[in-house]
Amino acid sequence: MQAIKHAHERNARIVVSLLKQHGVKNIIVSPGSTNLPVAVSVQHDPYFHVYSCVDERSAAYMACGMAATTGEPVALSCTG
Numbered sequence: 001m002q003a004i005k006h007a008h009e010r011n012a013r014i015v016v017s018l019l020k021q022h023g024v025k026n027i028i029v030s031p032g033s034t035n036l037p038v039a040v041s042v043q044h045d046p047y048f049h050v051y052s053c054v055d056e057r058s059a060a061y062m063a064c065g066m067a068a069t070t071g072e073p074v075a076l077s078c079t080g
Contacts, residue, residue, distance in 0.1 A: 012037035016045065024073045025049055026066055030059040032079030039077060 015038055019027070026049050029039045042048040051066075053059035056078040067074040 027075045028063045030056045030078035
């Protein structure tokens with residue numbers, strides 16, 4: 001079980017690194033248990049602007065609207 005936890009944390013670090021490399025600063029998070037490592041990683045990194053939205057469909061609309069308004073890429077992390 002511990003090995004799986006470490007793998008999830010390592011994968012989250014990889015995702016965070018890739019987001020930074022591609023200049024993605026805005027992230028909409030629809031929190032759940034399966035995306036917790038990514039959500040926690042970006043919340044504790046001052047590089048990112050993190051917005052929470054409980055409903056996954058609404059989170060997708062928020063991300064699209066934010067991208068259209070700012071002209072910048074927006075990441076979406078959800079469980080479904």
